[in-house]
Amino acid sequence: xxxxxxxxxxxxxxxxxxxxxxxxSADDPVRFAVVGLGGFAREYALPAIESADGCEATVAxxxxxxxxxxxxxxxxxxxxxxxxxxxxxxxxxxxxxxYVATPHARHAEHVETAARHGKAVLCEKALAATTxxxxxIVEAVESAGVPFAVAYRMQFAPAVCYARHLxxxxxxxxxxxxxxxxxxxxxxxxxxxxxAWRLDPDLAGGSALVDLxxxxxxxxxxVLDDDPVRVRGETSSPHAAFDAVDEHVAFTMRFESGxxxxxxxxxxxxxxxxxxxxxxxxAVTLEPVFFEGAPQTVRLERGGRTTTVExxxxxxxxxxxxAFAGSVSRGIDPEPGVREGLRDTRLLAAIYDSAADxxxxxx
Numbered sequence: 001x002x003x004x005x006x007x008x009x010x011x012x013x014x015x016x017x018x019x020x021x022x023x024x025s026a027d028d029p030v031r032f033a034v035v036g037l038g039g040f041a042r043e044y045a046l047p048a049i050e051s052a053d054g055c056e057a058t059v060a061x062x063x064x065x066x067x068x069x070x071x072x073x074x075x076x077x078x079x080x081x082x083x084x085x086x087x088x089x090x091x092x093x094x095x096x097x098x099y100v101a102t103p104h105a106r107h108a109e110h111v112e113t114a115a116r117h118g119k120a121v122l123c124e125k126a127l128a129a130t131t132x133x134x135x136x137i138v139e140a141v142e143s144a145g146v147p148f149a150v151a152y153r154m155q156f157a158p159a160v161c162y163a164r165h166l167x168x169x170x171x172x173x174x175x176x177x178x179x180x181x182x183x184x185x186x187x188x189x190x191x192x193x194x195x196a197w198r199l200d201p202d203l204a205g206g207s208a209l210v211d212l213x214x215x216x217x218x219x220x221x222x223v224l225d226d227d228p229v230r231v232r233g234e235t236s237s238p239h240a241a242f243d244a245v246d247e248h249v250a251f252t253m254r255f256e257s258g259x260x261x262x263x264x265x266x267x268x269x270x271x272x273x274x275x276x277x278x279x280x281x282x283a284v285t286l287e288p289v290f291f292e293g294a295p296q297t298v299r300l301e302r303g304g305r306t307t308t309v310e311x312x313x314x315x316x317x318x319x320x321x322x323a324f325a326g327s328v329s330r331g332i333d334p335e336p337g338v339r340e341g342l343r344d345t346r347l348l349a350a351i352y353d354s355a356a357d358x359x360x361x362x363x
Contacts (some may be wrong), residue, residue, distance in 0.1 A: 030325035033059035033095035033119075035086065035110045036102035037067050040124075044292055045101060046075055048317030054325045059095045061086045087113045097122065097328060099151075099321075103203040104210065105129035108136040115144035120328045122321070124151045126214055126348065127341030129205030134345035138338050149324050149334035150341035153316035154219045154289075156323060159296040162309075163277060163284045164223045171302060173281025175224055178261040180216030180276070182290045183269035190239035190247070190268045198267075199245055207245035209235070210348055213265035215290045218344055219275055220253070220261045222336075227343070228253040228261075232360040233351035239268060251351045292317055 032049055034041055034057055049057045060080040062068040068080035078094050085091070087109075097120040100110045104126050114121045121141065127150055128134040141148040154160050167175060187194055197203045198211055221227060231253050235246035247268055253261040273294075274287035282302030288294045296311040327334035350361040 028329070029054045029056040030097050030120075030328055031056050031058040031095045032122075032321075033061055033081075033086070033091075033098045034071075035061040035083075035098055035100045035114075036106070037062040037064070037071050038101065041099075041101040042071060044317055045099065045321075046071070048315065049099070049321050050075065052318040052321035052325065054329065055321045059091055083110075086110075089117055092117050092119070096120065097147075097325070100124060103129075103197045103200075104205050105133065105203045108133040108140070111137045111148075112140040115140040115146050118144065118146060120147040120324075120334075122149050122151055122324050122334070123341070125218070125341065125344070126205060126210050127338070127345050129201075129203065129210075131342075131345050131349050134342045138342050141338050147328050147334050148338045149327075150336050150338065151320060152218050152222070152336050152340075153292065153320045154215060155222050155336055156319035157289070157296065157314060157316045159286045159289060159298050159311055159314065160219055160223060160275075162298055163275070163286055164225065166284050166300070167223055167277060167279070168225060171282055171300070172277055172279030172284055175226075175257065175259040175277055175279045177259060178220045178224065178263075178275065178277050180220055180261065181264045181272050181274055182212040182215045183264070183266040183272045184212065185269065185271065186267040187241055190241045192241060193243075194241045199241060201244050204245065206348070206352065207242060207247065208265045208267045209233070209246055209249040209251070209351060211265075212267065213249050213251065213263060213351075214344060214348065215273075216261070216263040216265065216275060217251075217253070217347060218340075219289075220263065221344075223275070223277060224255060224257070224259060226255040226257050226259065228347060228363055229256055230254040230360050230362050231347060231350050231354055233355040235352075235355045242267065246352075246355075249351075249355075251354075253347075 049055045058078040060068045060071045072080045098114040100123040107128050233251035235249045237247040248266045250264045273290035275289050276285040285299040296314045298309040300307050324334045350363050354361045
């Protein structure tokens with residue numbers, strides 16, 4: 001069933017996969033207002049918009065006029081706005097879509113503004129800091145009927161999509177379990193209190209799980225094309241900077257198919273990011289996988305044979321923006337949609353509930 005090309009090359013598969021995503025016209029690009037100009041937006045998202053087919057960043061929105069002015073100058077954008085001016089509808093003729101990259105707790109208000117002005121929205125993950133916030137977003141975009149997608153960039157990573165393809169076509173047989181981890185060293189000195197927004201539960205909704213564990217959670221769901229029915233979680237925060245949030249998290253998910261996932265994430269550990277799917281006939285391992293721009297590999301194991309496909313450095317963000325813009329320009333509902341973001345927000349809440357109560361939670 002699995003020809004030699006399955007083991008040696010992704011080229012033919014990747015060409016077919018890439019062609020699934022429409023691209024907006026370079027002559028009539030989708031113009032983005034970038035709402036929130038933190039480090040990720042400045043260092044990753046804006047360069048990705050500039051390099052993505054059919055995309056253009058035209059408006060910068062920030063609470064800091066100085067930051068916004070510098071970003072506009074650096075990227076040749078048309079104008080900058082305060083959050084208040086954006087909410088009041090200033091400059092709506094200068095953008096077609098909104099990319100929301102603020103702290104999680106602020107997503108809902110900025111999505112509601114975009115929906116009120118009839119603009120398409122690409123919103124960073126997690127969808128919101130709370131399930132109430134996520135439900136506000138669902139209500140806003142569905143009532144207004146605006147195109148909306150959650151920025152799960154991993155769903156545009158060739159290695160991840162190839163793993164989903166291999167699972168769907170039976171390469172691993174019947175999936176049994178997934179092991180996944182995403183760990184970083186967020187702070188040089190975790191023993192000292194820090195005012196980073198990711199350490200503020202009111203802004204972020206949590207830390208290790210929401211900021212990092214969401215990657216294994218959503219990517220596992222995507223690769224298996226399956227949904228959890230039960231979760232269990234445990235958190236710990238041994239250092240002072242993480243007193244109000246989770247520093248480390250471990251959680252399990254049991255899926256409708258009977259497969260299990262064991263996932264870990266940490267804001268203070270050796271850098272590590274991988275995902276491994278083991279089935280009745282074989283296994284697929286992605287390592288490294290979650291960092292933008294990291295060299296990605298796909299290791300295949302089946303029938304006593306092992307091979308590794310080397311992809312080199314991979315950037316998911318330009319693919320994500322191009323696919324979103326292409327869908328918007330052609331009137332196609334972009335993916336992944338708002339309901340997927342809501343589902344993940346509810347799963348995160350269930351994992352936190354499980355960690356607090358010490359019991360598994362049916363979802």
